[in-house]
Amino acid sequence: MMKETTSGLRITPYKRRYRQVTNDLLFFSRLQHIHLDWQNLEQWLDEPSTFAWLAWRGNTPVGAMATSEPLNHTCWIRLIALHENRQAIVAALWQVVVPALRAVDTHTVYLLATHDWVLPYIEPLGFAYDEHIVTMFRTRQRVVSVDIEDMIIRVVSLNDVASMVMVDNTAFLPPWQLADDELRQAIRIAAACTIAEIDGAVVGYQLSTQYQNSAHLARLAVLPSMQGRGIGAALLSDVLQRFERRSIYTMSVNTQMSNERSQQLYYRFGFRRNGYDLPVWKINL
Numbered sequence: 001m002m003k004e005t006t007s008g009l010r011i012t013p014y015k016r017r018y019r020q021v022t023n024d025l026l027f028f029s030r031l032q033h034i035h036l037d038w039q040n041l042e043q044w045l046d047e048p049s050t051f052a053w054l055a056w057r058g059n060t061p062v063g064a065m066a067t068s069e070p071l072n073h074t075c076w077i078r079l080i081a082l083h084e085n086r087q088a089i090v091a092a093l094w095q096v097v098v099p100a101l102r103a104v105d106t107h108t109v110y111l112l113a114t115h116d117w118v119l120p121y122i123e124p125l126g127f128a129y130d131e132h133i134v135t136m137f138r139t140r141q142r143v144v145s146v147d148i149e150d151m152i153i154r155v156v157s158l159n160d161v162a163s164m165v166m167v168d169n170t171a172f173l174p175p176w177q178l179a180d181d182e183l184r185q186a187i188r189i190a191a192a193c194t195i196a197e198i199d200g201a202v203v204g205y206q207l208s209t210q211y212q213n214s215a216h217l218a219r220l221a222v223l224p225s226m227q228g229r230g231i232g233a234a235l236l237s238d239v240l241q242r243f244e245r246r247s248i249y250t251m252s253v254n255t256q257m258s259n260e261r262s263q264q265l266y267y268r269f270g271f272r273r274n275g276y277d278l279p280v281w282k283i284n285l
Contacts, residue, residue: 014052063089140249163202
């Protein structure tokens with residue numbers, strides 16, 4: 001599908017044969033929004049499930065926009081890149097993105113505003129503020145052990161992915177859920193990924209990454225029917241001790257400002273907000 005716009009732009013879906021010109025666009029672009037959790041950009045763009053478009057002026061790409069594959073009627077804008085500082089490029093891309101997402105029954109699109117420059121470009125499209133993501137950080141301190149009778153915590157295997165997806169998609173609401181392929185990729189790059197089992201059934205999991213001498217708790221999920229029994233605390237205590245054995249004593253975590261329950265758990269284990277908060281914006285299609 002190709003679309004010509006009144007601004008003289010041509011909009012086309014991204015294809016692998018455009019990889020080099022897209023890399024050039026990203027290298028020289030003045031403005032970039034990139035929000036990827038588990039993959040590098042080139043790998044992600046080449047995946048068939050990625051929704052990505054390029055804006056061309058003549059034979060030169062001047063803009064790009066890409067979203068995650070919709071999951072439960074929601075998706076994220078993962079990429080905006082502009083070679084020229086023009087609202088017209090974003091608007092032209094968005095005019096193509098919206099019908100493509102509606103065609104696959106997408107109801108809501110989210111964007112994590114990691115840079116302020118993006119806000120004047122998305123507000124005219126109809127995006128509105130939703131909430132903030134807060135970052136919490138834990139310095140070296142004693143780890144409180146948490147043991148639950150009849151529950152075991154073990155290292156995950158790829159055979160556990162289906163059970164983990166079930167836990168994840170039950171514990172979280174859109175757009176915070178992970179798809180099967182996202183979770184598999186997250187496990188591949190994780191420094192520590194463990195599950196909690198009771199009577200052979202997976203009731204929770206955590207997934208953490210490591211950068212240099214610090215850890216990051218990327219995911220902590222417990223079945224709603226099992227919440228309030230200390231399972232999340234047990235998983236957190238266990239992974240903190242696993243990192244301690246590697247001489248890693250600090251950890252960060254992100255959570256929604258509205259998720260007071262998770263913040264209470266992290267405060268209990270010595271995490272404190274560090275002021276690095278990011279706004280989430282959304283639009284209903």
